[in-house]
Structure formats: structure tokens, C-alpha cells
Amino acid sequence: MKQMNLLPRIEKMTVKEPILVLKDVHTYYGNIHALKGISCDIPAGDIVCLIGANGAGKSTTLLTIFGVQRATQGEIRFKGHPIHRLRPEQVAAKGISQTPEGRQIFPRMTTLENLEMGAYLRNDKAEVAKDMEWVFGLFPVLKDRTRQLGGTLSGGEQQMLAIGRALMSRPELLLLDEPSLGLAPKLVEKIFETILEINKMGVTIFLVEQNAHMALSISNRGFVMETGRIVLTDRAARLLENEKVKKAYLGE
Amino acid sequence: MDNASFIIQQLINAIFLGSIFSLIALGYTMVYGIIELINFAHGELFTAGAFIGIIVLAALQQIGFVETHFVLTLIFVFGMSMAYVAFLGVAIEHVAYKPLRKASRLAAILSALGMSIFLSNGMMLSQGVSDRAYPAIFGLKGFSILDARITYGQVFIIVLSLLLMVTLNMFVNWSKLGKAMRATAQNQTMARMLGIDIDRTIRVTFMIGPALGAAAGVMVGMYYGSVRFDMGFIYMIKAFAAAILGGIGSIPGAVLGGMIIGGVEVLWSAFLPSEWKDVTTFVVLILVLYLRPSGILGEHVSETRV
Amino acid sequence: MAKSDFKKFIIYSLFLGILILPMVGFPGRTFEAVRAFTIWGGIVGILALWLLNKTVRRSGVYQRTATTFSPLKNTVLEKFYKLPTKYAILALLIAVAIYPLLANNYMIDVGITCLIYIVLGLGLNIVVGLAGLLDLGYIAFYAVGAYSYSLLNLHFGISFWLSLPIGIIIGAIFGCIIGYPTLRMRGDYLAIVTMGFGEIIRLVLNNWDKLTKGPNGLLGMSKPTVIYPAFTESGLEWVVYSLRSLHALYYLMFIIAVLTVIGVRRLDNSRIGRAWVAIREDEVAAELSGVPTTWLKLLAYAMGAAFASVVGAFFAAKLSYTNPNFFIFMESCIVLCIVVLGGVGSIPGVILAGIVLIAVPEVFREFQDYRMLAFGLAMAAMMVLRPEGLIPATRRKRELHETDESSPED
Numbered sequence: 011m012k013q014m015n016l017l018p019r020i021e022k023m024t025v026k027e028p029i030l031v032l033k034d035v036h037t038y039y040g041n042i043h044a045l046k047g048i049s050c051d052i053p054a055g056d057i058v059c060l061i062g063a064n065g066a067g068k069s070t071t072l073l074t075i076f077g078v079q080r081a082t083q084g085e086i087r088f089k090g091h092p093i094h095r096l097r098p099e100q101v102a103a104k105g106i107s108q109t110p111e112g113r114q115i116f117p118r119m120t121t122l123e124n125l126e127m128g129a130y131l132r133n134d135k136a137e138v139a140k141d142m143e144w145v146f147g148l149f150p151v152l153k154d155r156t157r158q159l160g161g162t163l164s165g166g167e168q169q170m171l172a173i174g175r176a177l178m179s180r181p182e183l184l185l186l187d188e189p190s191l192g193l194a195p196k197l198v199e200k201i202f203e204t205i206l207e208i209n210k211m212g213v214t215i216f217l218v219e220q221n222a223h224m225a226l227s228i229s230n231r232g233f234v235m236e237t238g239r240i241v242l243t244d245r246a247a248r249l250l251e252n253e254k255v256k257k258a259y260l261g262e
Numbered sequence: 263m264d265n266a267s268f269i270i271q272q273l274i275n276a277i278f279l280g281s282i283f284s285l286i287a288l289g290y291t292m293v294y295g296i297i298e299l300i301n302f303a304h305g306e307l308f309t310a311g312a313f314i315g316i317i318v319l320a321a322l323q324q325i326g327f328v329e330t331h332f333v334l335t336l337i338f339v340f341g342m343s344m345a346y347v348a349f350l351g352v353a354i355e356h357v358a359y360k361p362l363r364k365a366s367r368l369a370a371i372l373s374a375l376g377m378s379i380f381l382s383n384g385m386m387l388s389q390g391v392s393d394r395a396y397p398a399i400f401g402l403k404g405f406s407i408l409d410a411r412i413t414y415g416q417v418f419i420i421v422l423s424l425l426l427m428v429t430l431n432m433f434v435n436w437s438k439l440g441k442a443m444r445a446t447a448q449n450q451t452m453a454r455m456l457g458i459d460i461d462r463t464i465r466v467t468f469m470i471g472p473a474l475g476a477a478a479g480v481m482v483g484m485y486y487g488s489v490r491f492d493m494g495f496i497y498m499i500k501a502f503a504a505a506i507l508g509g510i511g512s513i514p515g516a517v518l519g520g521m522i523i524g525g526v527e528v529l530w531s532a533f534l535p536s537e538w539k540d541v542t543t544f545v546v547l548i549l550v551l552y553l554r555p556s557g558i559l560g561e562h563v564s565e566t567r568v
Numbered sequence: 569m570a571k572s573d574f575k576k577f578i579i580y581s582l583f584l585g586i587l588i589l590p591m592v593g594f595p596g597r598t599f600e601a602v603r604a605f606t607i608w609g610g611i612v613g614i615l616a617l618w619l620l621n622k623t624v625r626r627s628g629v630y631q632r633t634a635t636t637f638s639p640l641k642n643t644v645l646e647k648f649y650k651l652p653t654k655y656a657i658l659a660l661l662i663a664v665a666i667y668p669l670l671a672n673n674y675m676i677d678v679g680i681t682c683l684i685y686i687v688l689g690l691g692l693n694i695v696v697g698l699a700g701l702l703d704l705g706y707i708a709f710y711a712v713g714a715y716s717y718s719l720l721n722l723h724f725g726i727s728f729w730l731s732l733p734i735g736i737i738i739g740a741i742f743g744c745i746i747g748y749p750t751l752r753m754r755g756d757y758l759a760i761v762t763m764g765f766g767e768i769i770r771l772v773l774n775n776w777d778k779l780t781k782g783p784n785g786l787l788g789m790s791k792p793t794v795i796y797p798a799f800t801e802s803g804l805e806w807v808v809y810s811l812r813s814l815h816a817l818y819y820l821m822f823i824i825a826v827l828t829v830i831g832v833r834r835l836d837n838s839r840i841g842r843a844w845v846a847i848r849e850d851e852v853a854a855e856l857s858g859v860p861t862t863w864l865k866l867l868a869y870a871m872g873a874a875f876a877s878v879v880g881a882f883f884a885a886k887l888s889y890t891n892p893n894f895f896i897f898m899e900s901c902i903v904l905c906i907v908v909l910g911g912v913g914s915i916p917g918v919i920l921a922g923i924v925l926i927a928v929p930e931v932f933r934e935f936q937d938y939r940m941l942a943f944g945l946a947m948a949a950m951m952v953l954r955p956e957g958l959i960p961a962t963r964r965k966r967e968l969h970e971t972d973e974s975s976p977e978d
Contacts, residue, residue: 076455102457114452116445127445130438131457179457300756310591317594324597349586361952367755368702369951372908375704376947379901383941388592495897499767502760541771544764551757552749 029054029183029214030075035084035094037067037074044070046238047084052183052216052231057209059217059225059246061259062235068218069111071235072185075216076108077101088183103131107181109172111188117161121152124160124171128178138178145174148204166197173204183214190221202228222259226250234259267409272528274412280524281423285478286501287508287516288430289471295447295511296467297363300502302374303354304475305494306381307347311476312483312493313389315343316396323397335399340422343480344473351472352465354381360461386491393488400484419481426477427517430470434513443467447511496540500527503547509560518558570626577619581612661826668818676814678930680886683821684879686922687828689906690915691875694832696904697913697961698841699868700848702759704900705746705766709873711773711895712742713880718786718890719779728792728885732878739877740870742769747869751862766900774892785891792820792885817886824882828875832915835871844868898940905943909950911957920958 028051037045044067052058060068073079075086077098086094093101107128116124125145129138146153149170155163163171169189176184186205190198198221206228209215219225226232232249234242242255249255286308293301301307318339322328328335358373400415434440445453446463454460482497483489500523508519526546530539550557585608593604624630668676688710695703716735720726726734746765750758773780780786791810798807811817835841843864846854855861884890906925911917929939950957 078451078455098451098454099457099459102455108455110452110455114449116448116452118448119441119444123441127441127453127456127458130442175456298756300760314590317590320594320597346586346590349583353583353587358948358952365951365955368696368700368912369955371702371756371759372904373948373951375901375904376944376949376951379898379940379944380948381944383938383944385591387937387941389595499764537775538771541768541775544768544771548749548761548764548768551753551761555753555757 027054028052029089030216031085031087032071032075033085033087035071035074035081035086037070037079037081039070039079044079044238045074045081048235048238048240049084050233050240050243052214054182054214055209055212056230057205057215057217057228058231058233059219059229060233060235061219061222061225061255063258064220065237066235067238068235069187072108072110072187072216072218075101075185076106102179105179105182106185107176107179107183108185109169109176109187109189111191113165113168113172115160115163115168115171115175117159119160120157121160121163121171122156124175125152125178128175131179141178141180145177148177148207149174165192166194166201169193169197169201170204173201173208177208177213181213183216184208186215186217186219188218188220190219190224198224222255223250264409267407270407271410272532274407274410274416276525276528277521278416278420278524279527280521281420282478282481282520283497283501283504283524284517284520285423285426285474285481286497287505287520288427288513289475290502290505291508291510291513291516292443292467292471294505296443296464297359299359299367299370299374301359301471302371302498303358303377303381304472304501305498306378306385307351307354307472307494308475308479308482308497309385309489309491309494310350310381311343311347311472311479312489313385313394313479314346314476315339315480315483316394316489318342319397319399328397328399332399336418340477340480344476347476347479348469348473351468355465355468360464382491382494389489389491391491393490396483396487396489398487415485419485422477422481426474430474431513433470439463439466496543499547500543503543503550505557506547506555507550507557509557512557512559515557515559570623573619573622573626577615580615584608584611584615664822668815673814675930676818678927680814680818680821682922682926683818683825684883685903685906685926686919687821687825687879688876688903689910689918689922690828690832691872691879692903692907693913693915693918694835694844694875695868695872696907698836698848699844699865701747701750701865701868702755702762703869703872704759704763704897704904705769706762706872706876706903707895707897707900708746708766708769709739709742709876710880710883710899711769711892712739712873713877714884714890714894715773715780715786715880716877717881717884718789721789721885722786728790728881732881735877735881736874739873739880743869743871743873744866746873747866751865763897763900766895767897770892770895770897773895780892783892785889786884787889789884789888789890791817791888792882817882821882824878828878829915829919831875836915840864840867902943905947908947909957911960914957914959914961917957917959917961924958 030052032048032050035045035048036043048067048071060071062068070079074081075093077093077096077100081094084094085092088101088104088106091104093104093106096104116127119127125142129141132138151167152170152174155167160168160171173184173186173189189201189205193201202224205215205217217225217229226246226249229246232242232244232246233240234249234255242249242252244252250260286304289304289307290301293299293304319328319335322335322338354377358377359370362370362373400413400418402413404411404413404416406412434444442453442458442463443466445456446458446460450460453463478497479489479494482493501520504519504523505516506519507522508515508517523543523546527539527543530536530542588608588611589604592607593599593601595603664679667679671679688706691709692703692706695701695706713735716738717728717731720731720734721728746762750761753761774783776782791812794809794811795806796809797804799805811820843854843859846857846859847861847864851861883894902925906921907918909917909925910919910921925943929936
């Protein structure tokens, strides 16, 4: 598999400096107070996961970071720059990508076209082609399906396509919303392996997951969310041992 | 006329009419595909195109340009008409549709309706209540296939329509902006998350769709020889029926639908009393909406969305 | 002034120039510079006023004056709202009742037309406002009422009063026929289908010569009659009085209007009314809660049609003439315009809008031609600026402003 060097875009920073900072972020859906003052740091180069029950606000957090939902209060800073007032298309231009909940593949565009859309903001054709080859290297299945319409792919293939598409913009930060949802265990393992590989290339990963065990096992840090608040922050390894976490989310 | 010629004549007429309906239907389908709004004002955009066409043509005729530079004249007439209506389309979108993107469907529909009334009355006031005559520049020259007759004017219109549709297809499928339009139509939020500026994409849609309608307007004006401020209404209904029939949101569907409606109309005129023709169009429309709202090539239309 | 505002002003002016100058400037073969530039100039002038307004607002002058005057404003408003609605309604009724005594025949006719449109607006309000069904073909029911009476009267000699209930039933039946295919349709499609039905009915009336005499229309229906006992030379007798005079017709229409308002108010506050609102807000939820949506939707159409039928019959009787061209699509739009401008679902709103949209243009008769132009613009502008209408129904205001974003599955 080809090694792609994604680091050129990240300036030399001191290791573990936060690439994304949320400070006291509040989000509302109409009258529903979905995020009640979320604060967290995501160090550059890490894999960080956000776990919690359904409805806790995990997806909302990712959507708020991206500007799809507006933060009514608080700050979000990416590499030091405030992004909480930006529209989604502007956030994308900063170097953040997301595979949202449900994958959101363009159903009537081919696999190839979906990937092309991932590189929409880029103008360097040669490099885009290289990156596409890299994505095919990560997910060989997609190479067989380049001309197939996105909507006809299986769930697992769509997930791979979604991740591939998100990588096409050479993001520094990748937000993943429930990548394991609806997938067979073997596929889930493969996806998480790939996530590790991507992280090794220098992409910071912020992962939202229901499958707490898998998420924590590949992450450096973890946040636990309950009804709109982050109730626990720790190194992932320690969370795996945490009694409360074990009972609530690891089914032990 | 013997049977073979008759069939050929009907075919010619059907393709001719169908091309025009297809162009108008494309305007509907593109706009609906990207913002899920039936642009009630589309009929008026079609009419506006016809009027601008006549204005340009009359001006060129006055300076004697038409005889000397026939091809250039046609380019001018169509070009300016389409450009004008593209402007108009963008203006309407900006003023009446964009502010209502997050509002209820009722509000958007009423705004569109309001725009339609505003535009048709605006044209009535500025261009007059009665028909305005199109200078005949093609004449009745043509050629025959067996006993069936096809005029050069018809040939030109069919060829131009084909050209426009092929260009549109290439643009939508192969250009970056075209793909962005398709992406926006399929999943607006995701498109935004990939950096696509949907305001721009929607604006472009409102330039292309109406421009195609304008071209159709000029064609109709040229062929039938006159323009009226309210000619848009019945064409709007038929083109809308075509767009729905072919599958709203689907570009090939609009073309297919246009051809079918054209064919049906030609056959009806050939065999059945013409006063009831318009009623039939409405009945067909209602039947399609009732029995198969997703049309022939469309994707399944959800019934629960308001 | 803010640079971006000024930039907008310039861009808008240029755009408008590109759009207006060719269309207005070439009604014939030559460029009518004066007319075109005057109109363009006028609109640029309006834009300049807007720019001025925005600049002034930015400087805070409005806010300062508002704070100075707000105590006064509040006290005035307080006193105003304290007045019981009963007095307002009574005053309105008295005003409408004595109106014919003060006005000339032409104005009385305008008044009658006004009342007709108000009743139509209230009827459509049931369909669009309460049940949330966008009906663009409402005028068809008006036509059904008019033609029902005409045919019953001309062929069978049935009197106005007797034909009213028959007309209502026929109207209700048509309402169900039109409503049935639309039961499962969404907003846009519903609009198109209802518009289609409206046109179909008009075209059928226009083409079915044998029954309706087509574009010639039907002529010679008798006016409504009133029978009352009176003393004559031969003793106590029943006298038949034909309502021919405009005054009489006005009062008849007035009574119809009042009854309609009462009827609609009752519906609004009834269980049926609340069920309709439930359907309008969230049909799936309503159905799951046991609301019989099918039946109720048909009922909405039927009731709306019933009211239209009544006015339709009145209309035919008043003119003793009816014609398919009275029932074109534009008329449906006008009625819809009244409902929307007044405030969807709001009874006082519809009344006010009816007066504004029908009576006011009559006053400014020189600008008659611009009436529909203004209508269209007003409708679009209303939706953008104030979708709840002139006098909002309290329920509606919430619905028409930004729809709540739905939350994803967390």
C-alpha cells in the first residue's frame, strides 16, 4: 500500500497541541437544549472518541463543529482560529472533513464522482489523482465499483466510500459519525483498522461511536457524553477500565 | 395523404412539439431537483424569452441585419433572449425564493405564484394586451419526405433543441459545476460539508433552467408567429406534466416526458376534437400525479414530506 | 453609509435596469426612452429610499426615537387592547349595515363584490388555513354554485332559496370528488392538481355547449324572492318581493357573510377545527392519534365548497347571468391572495384583506391596470416579510416562521 505523506499541510507544532478546542458550546433545536456547555480539547494527531447513549448529543456535537447546527453560545477554535460562526462550506475549506451519520453518499452519482466531490475544493489535479489511488489502496473494493451508482452500494461499501470521500480533501481533522452503524463485525474491524492507518498518516480523528468498546480501543482519549454534557474525560485506556463506563457502555 | 406519409408527418410534428416541451420541462425539473420548488413563474420566463426575442429581432430587422447576416441574427436573438431570462431567473431566485429556503412549502409556493402573477402582469403592462407579431424570418420553405412536409424552421428548432439538450447533458455530467449541481440536488447538507457553495449552485441552476425556457419561447414565437403575455400558462401546464411524467428532478426524464406529451398532443389533434385538448392535458397531469407521482424515470417520491 | 449596503444598491439598480429597460422600453419597434427610464428611475428612487432607511437605522436614530416614545406607545396600545372585541365587532357590523344608505349604487356594488370575496376567502380559509390543504382551484366550487342555480332555475324553475341546499350538496359532492385523489399528495403536487381541477371544470363549462351554452353563458335567472304577509284590499295576503335593487341584494349578501363568519368561527373552535389543525401540523402524528384524516380532509373540501356554492348561487342570481370566464384561474389566485395576505387561518385577517384588496383598488380606479401587478408583488413580498399575514391567526405565526430543525438520532 502506498504511503502518502499528508503532513506537509500541518505546520510544525509541538506535539499534542490541541487542533480543535470547544469551549462552553451550547446548541438548540428549536426549544430543545441539545448541547449544554460542551468543552473539550482535541490534540493534533490523536484519535479521540466521543461515546454515549442515543440522544446524548454526539451527532449534534459534530454537526455544530461543522456549522450545520449553529452554536448559540460558546467558541469553537480550529488551529486557533474561531470557526463557530462559519457556514459548513467555509468550515470544509479550513481542512476539516466529516463522514456524517448515515454516510450521506450521493445516491445517483458514481463512486468515482462521489470521491471527486470530496476533492471539490482542490485544484491540484495530479495530486488529487494520487490521493484517489491511495483511497483505492485503503479500500480496494471501491476500485471495482468506480462506475457504480452510490445508492446501489452495500452499507459497508458506502461507509468506505464516505470515508474515502472525506479523505479526498486532505483534511487535517476528520470527524467520523458512527462509522460502525449497521455493519457486520468483520467489516467494523476492517474500518477501524483503516481509521488507525489514516491516523498514522497524520490525520487527527474525532470519532463518535455507539460501539464504545471498539472506539475506546483505538483511541488515545475519550469523552463520555450524557444528555448534552461531557461527564467524563480521560485517556481511552483508563476509560476502558472505568467502572461506570464499563457498566453503562461496555455492557459488563 | 397515404399512411406512411401520415405517420411521418405526425412523427415530425411530435418531435417538433416534443422538443419544445422538453426544453421547458428541463427548466422545471432542474429547479425542482435542486430546491424542491415548483417554479410557478417558469411559464412567465418562457414568455419573457419570447418577448425579448421579438424585440431583438425587430431591432435587427430595422437595420437590415437579418437578410445580410442570417445566422448571426439567430445567434443574437437566441443569445440575448436566453441571457436576459437568465438574469431574470437569478433575480427572481434572489428576491422570492432564497429568503424562503427554510420556510414552509406553503410560503414558497405562494411566493412563486405571486411572482408568476407579477411577471405576467408586468409583461402585459409593458408589452400590451394583444398579440405581438413575430417577423417571419424562416418562411414556409422546406422539404418533403414522401408526402410529409417539414419546414426549415422546424428543422432548425429541432436541431437547436437537440444541441441545447446535449450541451446541458455534457455540462451536468462532466463539468465540476454540473456535478456540484447534481450533488446539491441529491443532498444539500452533504454538498455544503464538502465545500460546495450552494448559493452559487442554485443561482446557476436558475440561470440555465430559465434560459432553456427562453429558448423555447423564442422558438414558439418564431414558429407560430405571435407572442402574448399569457401564452406561458398553457405551456407551463404541459411542460409541467411532461416533467412529472418523466420523473421530476431527472433530466433525461424531462426530455422523455416532453416527447411523450408532444406525441400525445399531436395524435390528439389528428384524431379528436380539439376543444377538449386542454382538458385532456389537465386530466393526464392529474392522473400521473395520482397514479405515479415519481414518473417514469424518477426516484420514489416520499409522501410524508409537506 | 455602509459600503456593503451601497454596493447592494448599485448591483440591484443595475440588475433592475437590465431587466426593465428592454421589456418596458420596446413596446413597439422603437425604444421609448422616456417611459423606460422613468419607470427604472422610479424604482431606483425606491431603492434609494430603502438605502436611506437602512443607513438611518444603522445610525441608531430609530432606536433612540423608539426608546423616547415607547412609554407613550405602550400606554396607547394598552388602552387599545383593553377595548373589548365586542365593541369593535358591533361597530363594524353597524358600519357595514348602514353603508348602503350612504353610498351610491356603484359603491354599493363594490361593497357586494367585497362581501362576496370575503365569503370566498373565509371558505378557502377552511381548506387552506384550518386543514392546511393548498387549494388552487377553489373558484371551481364558486362556478359549481353559480351554474347549479342557473341550470336549476332555468330548466326547472326552482327558486333561489330551494336551490341553495341543492347547490350546497352538489358543491360538497364536487368537493369530495376533487379532494379524493389529493388525499395522499404533498404541498406542491396538491397545488397543481387542484389547479388542474379548477381549470378542468372551467374548460368543461366552456366546451359543453349543450348543457351550459359554452362561452355564451347562461342568462335570465330569476332574482331571489322574499315572501311576506301584507294587508291589501283583499285582506291578508302573501306578497312576493323580488330582490332586484342593489340595496336588497347587498343586505342579502350581508346576511350570508355574517352567517359565514359565525359558521367558520364555530368550526374553528370545534373539535373538527382542532382536528384539522392537528392534520395541518403533522398528519402522520394526527393519524396515529386516531384522527380520521381521510374523512376530515374530504370534509374540509366539502365545507369550503359549500360556502363557495352559496355565494356562487347568489352571484348568478344577482347578475341573472353567468359565464365560464368569471371563473378563471386568476380568480382562484385572488381569493388565495386574500386568504394569505389577511393571515392564513385568521378570520379578521381575511375580512381586512378582502376590504383592502377589493375595495381599495376601486377607489383608485385609475390604477386599475396595476391591480394584479400589485397583488402578485404583495403576495411574494408578504411571504418573505410577513408570512403570518396582516392579522395573524395565533396558531399560524409559529408555523410559518422558520421550521424547527429536526434533530438527528444521537
